[in-house]
Amino acid sequence: MKRSELYDQVFAYQKHNRFFATIAEGLEKEGAEELTSLGAFDAEPVYRGIHFNADPDVLYGIVYQTRLCSRILAPLLSFDCHSPKYLYKTARTLPWEILLNKTGSFAISATVANSKIKHSQYAALCLKDALVDHFRDKFGSRPDVDRQNPDLLLNLHIDNNRAVVSIDASGGALHRRGYRQNAVAAPMQETLAAAIIRLSGWDGKRPLVDPMCGSGTLLCEALMSSCQVPAGYLRKRFGFESMPDFDRQKWQALRRKVDRDIIGLPDGLIRGSDISKEAATAARSNLNLLPNGSDIVVKRCSFLDGGQIENSIIVCNPPYGVRIGNKEETADLLKEFGSFLKHNCRGSEVYLYFGNREMLKMIGLKTSSRKSLRNGGLDGVLAKYEMY
Numbered sequence: 429m430k431r432s433e434l435y436d437q438v439f440a441y442q443k444h445n446r447f448f449a450t451i452a453e454g455l456e457k458e459g460a461e462e463l464t465s466l467g468a469f470d471a472e473p474v475y476r477g478i479h480f481n482a483d484p485d486v487l488y489g490i491v492y493q494t495r496l497c498s499r500i501l502a503p504l505l506s507f508d509c510h511s512p513k514y515l516y517k518t519a520r521t522l523p524w525e526i527l528l529n530k531t532g533s534f535a536i537s538a539t540v541a542n543s544k545i546k547h548s549q550y551a552a553l554c555l556k557d558a559l560v561d562h563f564r565d566k567f568g569s570r571p572d573v574d575r576q577n578p579d580l581l582l583n584l585h586i587d588n589n590r591a592v593v594s595i596d597a598s599g600g601a602l603h604r605r606g607y608r609q610n611a612v613a614a615p616m617q618e619t620l621a622a623a624i625i626r627l628s629g630w631d632g633k634r635p636l637v638d639p640m641c642g643s644g645t646l647l648c649e650a651l652m653s654s655c656q657v658p659a660g661y662l663r664k665r666f667g668f669e670s671m672p673d674f675d676r677q678k679w680q681a682l683r684r685k686v687d688r689d690i691i692g693l694p695d696g697l698i699r700g701s702d703i704s705k706e707a708a709t710a711a712r713s714n715l716n717l718l719p720n721g722s723d724i725v726v727k728r729c730s731f732l733d734g735g736q737i738e739n740s741i742i743v744c745n746p747p748y749g750v751r752i753g754n755k756e757e758t759a760d761l762l763k764e765f766g767s768f769l770k771h772n773c774r775g776s777e778v779y780l781y782f783g784n785r786e787m788l789k790m791i792g793l794k795t796s797s798r799k800s801l802r803n804g805g806l807d808g809v810l811a812k813y814e815m816y
Contacts, residue, residue: 451619454799456474463480491666492658502671503594504593511544516558522593534579541587545589605663616803621648628741648714661718661719763792779810797812
C-alpha cells in the first residue's frame with residue numbers, strides 16, 4: 429500500500445493536480461510555453477513563476493526535462509497566516525509522517541513578502557519546529573535537518589499574509605544540471621543559457637558558435653537542446669520521489685522513453701573557443717560529461733584568430749568589468765569584438781548577453797532587439813545583432 433492510500437488526497441496538489449514553477453524574471457511567458465509543450469495545461473504565468481496543471485507522470489517529465497524553470501513545487505497546504513504562532517500551529521497539523529520517516533532528513537527554503545512575518549529564516553524556523561514537534565509528540569523521536577542532501581526538501585512561501593507549504597518536486601535548484609564540474613569566474617546560470625538558446629530561435633540548421641565560451645555553459649545547453657538531452661539527464665535524485673503518491677514504475681518507464689529520444693550531433697554544428705587555456709579546458713571537460721559532447725570542438729584562441737563566422741548563430745556572454753577587472757579593459761575588448769563581428773561575421777545573427785547594460789554602448793553595433801534577463805544578482809540584457 430502506498431503511503432498516500434492511508435490519507436486519500438490529503439494534500440492540495442493531490443486534489444487539484446495544480447503545481448507551481450519558479451522561473452527567472454522576464455521568462456514567465458517562455459516558461460509557460462515550455463511547460464505546455466511538456467504536457468502541462470492551464471499554464472498561467474505570474475511574476476517569476478507559472479501556475480499549471482499536470483497529471484503525476486507528466487509532472488515527472490516536466491521536472492526531468494524543463495530547461496527554463498528553476499524549481500517545480502507541489503503545494504501541500506495553503507492558508508492565511510498573520511503570525512508565527514499561527515504558522516506553527518497550522519503546519520503542525522499536517523500528517524508529516526506520510527512524507528518523511530522519523531529517521532529521515534529534511535531541509536526548508538523560505539521566502540516572505542508584504543506580510544506580518546518579515547524574515548524568511550524565522551518563517552523557516554517556525555515550520556521546522558512544527559514538523560519536529562509533530563514527530564516528537566507522535567513517535568518520541570524526530571528527523572534531522574540536512575541542508576546538503578535531505579530526503580525531503582520543503583518550500584515555504586508567504587506573500588500578503590498567505591502561506592503555501594510545498595514539496596520541492598525538483599529536489600533542488602534545476603539550474604544545477606550536473607555537467608559543470610569545472611568553472612571559471614562568474615559562470616552563467618544554466619537556465620539562463622538555455623533561455624538564450626531558446627530565444628535565439630536556433631533550430632540546428634545553421635552552425636552555432638560561441639567565440640568566448642568560458643566554461644562552456646552556452647555550448648552545453650545548445651548541445652542538450654539540439655540532441656534532445658533532458659536537462660535532468662545527469663541528476664541523481666528528484667524531489668518528486670518523496671511525494672506520497674510517487675509511482676516508481678511510471679517514472680522509470682518515462683525516463684527510459686525520454687532517454688531513447690536522444691539523437692546524434694552533426695559534425696561541426698556547434699563549436700566554441702576561448703583565449704583562456706583554463707576556460708577551454710573546463711569547457712571540454714564539461715561537454716564530455718554529456719552525450720555527444722566529445723564531438724564539439726573547443727579551441728584555445730582569441731576570437732581574432734578563430735577565423736570568419738559566416739551564416740551562423742553566434743551566442744556569447746562577453747567578459748565584463750566584474751569578470752576582467754576594470755571598465756577600460758572591458759571597453760577596449762568590446763570595441764574590438766564589435767569590429768570583428770561587423771567585418772568577419774557576414775550573414776550571421778548574434779546574441780550577446782551583457783550582465784552590465786553599460787556594455788551595450790561599448791560594442792559599437794546597433795541592436796535589432798533587446799530582452800531583459802536576470803543572471804543571479806545581475807540585471808542583464810540579451811541583445812540581438814544582425815550582420816549583413
